[in-house]
Structure formats: structure tokens, C-alpha cells
Amino acid sequence: MQQARDATSGVVVARRLRCADTHWTRLFGLLGTKDLPSGDGLWLKRSRQVHMIGMRYPIDIAFLDDRLQILRTISALPPGTISPRVAGATSVLELPAGTLAETGLKEGARVEIEGDVERPRGHTGALATALSNVALAALYVFFASAHFEFARRTGQWRTAMPIVVLEAMLVFVALTRRRSLGTSARATDWAIGVVGAFLPLLLRPGEGPGPLA
Incomplete structure (x- = not known):
């Protein structure tokens, strides 16, 4: 299981981080889920924009570059919306709403991701x-x-x-x-x-x- 932490403070922002690195896993993301439990997260590789079409709950978003430095954050992105396209972003962290404020994760910080890859479940x-x-x-x-x-x-x-x-x-x-x-x-x-x-x-x-x- 992968986890993500703030490289500067060492604060863990996601203890159970799953990876979406194919076209379909990125497209469907968290669709079909009722919530994103505290401590969970989804890492969308090769992505610079996310959509909330069909989602049931808001989430926090962090856009990362290829060095895993945060270029932009969005708190509580609501269902039915589409995020801005962030230039330079190569991946996106999707976290439970309130995680950014709780962990103090801000733009400019660098994220460390470690552990074994776990991909989203489902068929x-x-x-x-x-x-x-x-x-x-x-x-x-x-x-x-x-x-x-x-x-x-x-x-x-x-x-x-x-x-x-x-x-x-x-x-x-x-x-x-x-x-x-x-x-x-x-x-x-x-x-x-x-x-x-x-x-x-x-x-x-x-x-x-x-x-x-």
C-alpha cells in the first residue's frame, strides 16, 4: 500500500493511497463510491485536470508536477464540476475534503509517495x-x-x-x-x-x- 506525506513536515496526508495510471482508471476515478474515508487517497498519474461529474461528495485536490511539487490546491471541489486545467501538472492527488486544511498541505510543498502500488478495485x-x-x-x-x-x-x-x-x-x-x-x-x-x-x-x-x- 502506498502512502503520501509532506516532504518538509513529514505529515502523512494519505495512509492508504491507490494509484490510477491507466486511461479507464483515471476516467472513472472515484465514481461509484459513496465516500472517501479519512486517510485514503487516489493518485491520478498523467493528469492535469479532474472532473466531478457523477460524484456524490466533495474532495480536496492537489496538482503535482513531475517532481511531486504541488502547483495548485483546491479545497472541497464540489460534485458536478470540472477543475481548471493546471499547466505543468503531471499527476493529481484526490483526498477527502478537509485534508488540505487538516494537514497544512499547501502550494509549493513537495509530496513524497512511498510503498507498493495498489490500483482501484472493481471491474x-x-x-x-x-x-x-x-x-x-x-x-x-x-x-x-x-x-x-x-x-x-x-x-x-x-x-x-x-x-x-x-x-x-x-x-x-x-x-x-x-x-x-x-x-x-x-x-x-x-x-x-x-x-x-x-x-x-x-x-x-x-x-x-x-x-x-
Whole structure:
């Protein structure tokens, strides 16, 4: 179990700190919980803004940079609101309302986080991953069936079947893809992923006889 403390005063601000370091755990955060017990906290990595949509209770917020220095704090952020986007922040501490005042944690202080990582419990992230995998597989099934039907109708099997085989492989990959342990925030990584995933969908067999016909 991780815990967070004020590096200067040594005061512990969260004795039971859980880590949200994937897209889905950051997105859902504390949603579905009735309260955040005293001494608990959630550390959202790769985040500079939080939302309180669907929350039932207010929380204290501390925005940290990559050295875990506090750039900004918000006390008792109410449900249904969205925090400002804090430039330079790379992670966020979510704490029970009143923790900042009780511990004296202020902007400019540095936080120390130690201990073993514990991630939020629940199956929300796994369910979301499974649903996205099925949706992606269904998309590739649609294109594979369309290309197969084209080959059956025109007889251009040697032209269309490599595309069908490729799309069938992508269906298998989508259905067996495991839940990611981390999500890149770099735009180039997302661009490569999107192009690599959807570029094959632009391949279309021609109507006329090709060089392999």
C-alpha cells in the first residue's frame, strides 16, 4: 500500500493511497463510491485536470508536477464540476475534503509517495476494455465479410483473400488483446496507432482483373 506525506513536515496526508495510471482508471476515478474515508487517497498519474461529474461528495485536490511539487490546491471541489486545467501538472492527488486544511498541505510543498502500488478495485476498466475489443473486432468482421462477398461475387479470390486474411487476423488480435497497463500521452504514438489500425480498411479490390487474376 502506498502512502503520501509532506516532504518538509513529514505529515502523512494519505495512509492508504491507490494509484490510477491507466486511461479507464483515471476516467472513472472515484465514481461509484459513496465516500472517501479519512486517510485514503487516489493518485491520478498523467493528469492535469479532474472532473466531478457523477460524484456524490466533495474532495480536496492537489496538482503535482513531475517532481511531486504541488502547483495548485483546491479545497472541497464540489460534485458536478470540472477543475481548471493546471499547466505543468503531471499527476493529481484526490483526498477527502478537509485534508488540505487538516494537514497544512499547501502550494509549493513537495509530496513524497512511498510503498507498493495498489490500483482501484472493481471491474469497470476490464469491462470497458472488453467492450472496446468486441466493437473493434465487429468492425473488422464487417469489412472482412464485405471483401469475402466481393470475392465470391466476382471470382477474384487471389486479389481479395489476402485482405480477408489480414482482417481476420485483426479480429483475432482485437479479441485477444489484453488490458493495457499504461496509456501514452504522446500525439505521435496515437497517430501511429490510429494509422496502423485503420489504414488496412482503406484497401479495396478493384473491379477489373488485376495482375494476379
